Amino acid sequence: MNNGDQPAIPRIWVLIEQQEQQVHPVSWELLGAARRLAADLPGSIVEAVLPGYQVESLAAQVFRYGAERVYLIDESVLAPYRNLPYAVAVSQLVITYQPEIFLIGATTRGRDLAGAIATRVGTGLTADCTELAIDPAGKILAATRPTFGGNLMATILCRRHRPQMATVRPRVLPMPAPLDTGPGDLVRVPFAMCEDDVPVKRLRLIRAEERPNIEYADVIVAGGRGVGGPEGFVLLEELALALGGMVGASRPVVDAGWIDPGHQIGQTGKTVRPKLYIAAGISGAVQHRVGMSGAGVILAINSDPHAPIFQIADLGIVGDLFDVIPEMIRQVKGYSDARQAQL
Amino acid sequence: MHAIVAIKQVPDTSNVRIDPETGTLIREGVPAIINPYDIHAVEAAVQLKEQFGGRVTVITMGPPKAAEALIECIEQGADRAILLTDRKFGGADTLATSYVLAHAIEALNAEWPADIILFGKQAIDGDTAQVGPGVAVRLQIPLITYAIAIESFDPVARTAVVHRRIEQGVEVLQTRLPVLLTVEKEIAPVRRAPLPRMITAARYQPEVWTAETPVAFDPRQIGLKGSPTVVGKAYTPAPRAGGAIVTVADCGVEAAVARALEVMGILDTVRSSVAASAGVEVA
Ligand SMILES: Cc1cc2nc3c(=O)[nH]c(=O)nc-3n(C[C@H](O)[C@H](O)[C@H](O)COP(=O)(O)OP(=O)(O)OC[C@H]3O[C@@H](n4cnc5c(N)ncnc54)[C@H](O)[C@@H]3O)c2cc1C
Numbered sequence: 001m002n003n004g005d006q007p008a009i010p011r012i013w014v015l016i017e018q019q020e021q022q023v024h025p026v027s028w029e030l031l032g033a034a035r036r037l038a039a040d041l042p043g044s045i046v047e048a049v050l051p052g053y054q055v056e057s058l059a060a061q062v063f064r065y066g067a068e069r070v071y072l073i074d075e076s077v078l079a080p081y082r083n084l085p086y087a088v089a090v091s092q093l094v095i096t097y098q099p100e101i102f103l104i105g106a107t108t109r110g111r112d113l114a115g116a117i118a119t120r121v122g123t124g125l126t127a128d129c130t131e132l133a134i135d136p137a138g139k140i141l142a143a144t145r146p147t148f149g150g151n152l153m154a155t156i157l158c159r160r161h162r163p164q165m166a167t168v169r170p171r172v173l174p175m176p177a178p179l180d181t182g183p184g185d186l187v188r189v190p191f192a193m194c195e196d197d198v199p200v201k202r203l204r205l206i207r208a209e210e211r212p213n214i215e216y217a218d219v220i221v222a223g224g225r226g227v228g229g230p231e232g233f234v235l236l237e238e239l240a241l242a243l244g245g246m247v248g249a250s251r252p253v254v255d256a257g258w259i260d261p262g263h264q265i266g267q268t269g270k271t272v273r274p275k276l277y278i279a280a281g282i283s284g285a286v287q288h289r290v291g292m293s294g295a296g297v298i299l300a301i302n303s304d305p306h307a308p309i310f311q312i313a314d315l316g317i318v319g320d321l322f323d324v325i326p327e328m329i330r331q332v333k334g335y336s337d338a339r340q341a342q343l
Numbered sequence: 344m345h346a347i348v349a350i351k352q353v354p355d356t357s358n359v360r361i362d363p364e365t366g367t368l369i370r371e372g373v374p375a376i377i378n379p380y381d382i383h384a385v386e387a388a389v390q391l392k393e394q395f396g397g398r399v400t401v402i403t404m405g406p407p408k409a410a411e412a413l414i415e416c417i418e419q420g421a422d423r424a425i426l427l428t429d430r431k432f433g434g435a436d437t438l439a440t441s442y443v444l445a446h447a448i449e450a451l452n453a454e455w456p457a458d459i460i461l462f463g464k465q466a467i468d469g470d471t472a473q474v475g476p477g478v479a480v481r482l483q484i485p486l487i488t489y490a491i492a493i494e495s496f497d498p499v500a501r502t503a504v505v506h507r508r509i510e511q512g513v514e515v516l517q518t519r520l521p522v523l524l525t526v527e528k529e530i531a532p533v534r535r536a537p538l539p540r541m542i543t544a545a546r547y548q549p550e551v552w553t554a555e556t557p558v559a560f561d562p563r564q565i566g567l568k569g570s571p572t573v574v575g576k577a578y579t580p581a582p583r584a585g586g587a588i589v590t591v592a593d594c595g596v597e598a599a600v601a602r603a604l605e606v607m608g609i610l611d612t613v614r615s616s617v618a619a620s621a622g623v624e625v626a
Contacts, residue, residue, distance in 0.1 A: 019511070083476070083486045108509045112488045115476030119441055124571030127471040135575070142575060148354070148468060154577045161571035199485040199519040203504065208512035219612060243612055267470070276612060293583050297607050305590070312583040315606050317599050319591025327600045335604075336613050 010044040010100040012037055013163065015090065015113070016062055016070075017105050018052050019081075023061060025175065025216065026105030030168060031065040032176030033132050034103060037141070040134035044100065047071065051089055053079040059186055064178040069185040071097075077193050080202040081109055087116035089191045094121050099163045101141050103132070106167035114167050124158035125165040130172050130290075140164060150267050150290040171215045171271045172294065214263060219245025220274045222265060222292070223253060226281020226302065226321055230258045235325050236280060242332045248272065248292075250282050266291035280321045284309025301325070344397030344498045346388035347457045348421065349444050349478070350381035352405050352412035353468040377412040379528070380463025382419065386531040387493065387524075388461055389420035395498055397458075398422045400451055404432055404443050410549045418536040418544035425451075429554040431566050437469075439569035441477025443560060448482060450558045458498050460523040464489055475525035482523065487516055490524040 012034045017024040027048075034046045048067035050059060052074065059070045071093055077085045094102065094117065104114045106128050118125035126143040135142040135157065141164040144155045158164040214220060221240040223233055233247060240247045249263040265272055267287040277295035282288060284300070284307055292298070293312060300313035301321045310316040317324055354373040388399045401416040403409050404427040413424035427447055435443065448460060460482070462475035472488070479486035491513065492506040501520040506513050508527060524530075536544070554560045563569060587606070589599045604610050 083479075083488075087480070108489055111472045112476060112486070115437065115441075115471075115473035116480050116486065118473070119438065119477040119480040122438070122571075124436065124438060125471075125473060126572060127469075127473060146580070147470075147577075151579070152577055153580045155575040156572050157575045158572045199522075200487065201517045203515040203517050205511065206513040206515065243609065276607060276609060298583075299603055299607050299609075305588070310588060311585045314586040315603055316585070316588040317591060317603055318588060319596065319599060323591060323596045324600060327596045328604070331597075331600055331604060332609070332613055335610055339614060 010041055011097060012041070012044055012046050013094075013099040013102040014046070014048045014067065015102070015104045015110065016048050016050040016058070017107060017109055018050070018055055018058055021055065021058065023058055024105060024107060024170070026107060026110075026168070026170040027062075028065045028178075029170065029173040029175055030103045030105060031062070031067060033168070033173050034101075035066045035176070037101065037132060037134055040136075041100070041139060045069070047099070049073070049090060049093060051078050051086055053077075056186075060183060061178075063181060063184045065176060066179055066181075067184060069187060071187045071189050073189045073191050075191050075193075077191075077195055077198060082198055082200045082202070083112055083116055084198055084200065085191075085193050086113055087120060088193060089189075091117050091120040092191070093189055094163060102163040102165045104165070104167045106169040110167055114165060118165050121163070123161040123163060123165060124156075125167070126156040126158070127167050129156075129166045129168050132166060132168070132173075141166065146267070146290055150286040169271050171273045174273075208262075214246045214248055214265070215270050215272055217246040217272065218274050219243045219276045219278075220248045220265075220272055220292075220295075221245055221278045221280065222248030222250070222282060223259075223280050224250035224282030224288075225252050226283075227253065227258070228281075228322075232281075232322075233259050235322075235329075239278070239325055239329050239332070242329055242336065243276070245274070245276070248277075250285075250288050279309050279313070280325060282309055283307050284312065344391060344395040344459075345455045345457045346391055346397070346399045346459045346461065347448055347451060348381070348384050348388050348399065348401045348416070348461045349448075349474070350385065350401055350403045350412055350416060350463070351378045351466045351468075352376070352403065352409040353378045353466050375408065375411070377415050378463050378466045378468075380465065380467075380526060382415070382463075382533055383528045383530050384461035384463050384524075384526045385416045385419045385421055386533050387526060388459070390531055391459065391493070391496060392420070392422075395496070397498075398455065400425065400457075402427065402444065402447055402451075404428070404435070404440060404447075407551075413549040414544050414547055417547045418540055419533070420536070420540060424547065424549040425552055426549040427552050431554040431560075431562065434567035434570060435565065436570035436572045437471055437473040437477060438571055439565055439567075441474050441481060442564045442569060444474065445478045445481035446560055447552065447558060448478065456521070458501075458520050459496075459503070460484070460521065462523070462525045464525045464527055472525065475523060479523040482521075485518045485522045486525075487518060487522060488525045490526045491529040493524075493530070 014030040047069040131144040143166040273294040275296040300309040399421040402425040465472035494504040
């Protein structure tokens, strides 16, 4: 709970999410954001919380992405993720150190955890932020998020309660470059909870086939209802392959079963930031745009010159995608064959 | 078996329009619907009742109009519906909302302890996914988010096995009861309500609970007062500016594509990917 007195140093915290000894890249994105916030919040420092089991070796990477201190909670009860032990362990740490700001990735796990921590410590939490800044007047976190299905942006403030918590989806923030710094301060935090006190047991994990992670693809060729059916996606697949990219999709085509849900981009799908985004037969509804407007360049192919996607595309081709895509495959392949012959 | 389902009435965000003159959201005339995930939560509860007997109670916090959504749940097979409505509840963020729902559920538990509490995975107007986890913390019961199936449920042995969707696949979790689940649509397909249920629902009046009666809520924890977060400002997002347009009908498909590849630098992408696969550095 809040005792009202200001902690000496404003601490900006990031939760490091790891799975099987791999750090989720959203944690680095958040550390990048934390560093930018720290620059605007005088005297503040960036710190990270690393819960898990046998995860100490990850701390070195966490320092390189800008954490000055890492709180390591390393216990076997944290081996498979369960809400209770993670929420209790992290909440205890929050109560001890009273950070100003606490950022968590809006992944499945992060969302599961963030609401539980905020309730335990009795503070405000803003979900799925697309922009984080320090409000210059109050020196507090201004967390901006889309609402009403992306139709409206709202900037949320948490004036009196601490920490000011926010979650951000993967790929909404840019990936920072690692720094050339040495290790910082590693704080080992004891945590006593025994397995018998955990009401949920993981019996097994049914692994999905290794799905390509479109969130981190450099090139995405996305199709919408204009693609006409599952066969149309074969064509997009071919172009994506030629460009070294992956296939994305709008929601209706996922709902229709033309393609696997893992490919869906948008408000209820994934957020992507490829260098190149090709939208074929996608009208460009706001719920789709919120997932892809961070792309480097956007090429839209649509037969309707009034399709809203053209309002955000860097280049639009008005035409039938069944003419345009095969021609594009032909030209791209022609070029890459010629390059290969040269090499 | 007693199942409690918390639901929300939401504006149908697919019908939200922006006023082209002012750039602001047109809220009038937006139809209100039951949050799409919540109706699946109700269905999952009704299926448990069909198997084990007992009762399904639905609760919501919202304006008086939210009674419509509760009646839809009665149609779907719920037995009892409670509408938490009071101006004092208004302006609640997720922390205050989780307090109100948890406190109401505690009152219901005192009559008949719930074996399972269900929420939709998130509400489509806010998409926060925070209220379910918050309620589980307040009730001090296990939480399983993103549930897609209840593999087994044993109200006597007080355990259940639940499938949960995560990035890597599906986790199979065993939990003690009572448990709080937030559910995906797959948890149970929604069936069409039979005629007798529709008749029951048409006559049904949800019970109205205010901030004082029949249960007293802590005035410091409800509504705006109980909400740590406030909206600083709200605005319509500035769209990314559009660029040039090429029309196939004017210049032919070959020229249109050639232009696109050039303008977008697509061939550079191809150049580096060819080079990478050949193990060559691109100058
Ligand atoms: C709460 C909520 C969440 C949502 N979340 C998402 C989300 O995450 N992702 C998402 O994508 N949507 C989402 N939606 C749906 C969204 O509102 C749109 O309905 C959807 O994005 C439209 O998909 P589309 O562009 O494929 O289809 P349409 O809008 O039907 O567009 C098809 C386009 O294809 C063009 N076309 C047709 N034939 C051809 C052809 N031969 N060649 C070229 N062009 C052609 C048409 O001109 C048209 O512009 C959500 C909606 C709601 C309410």
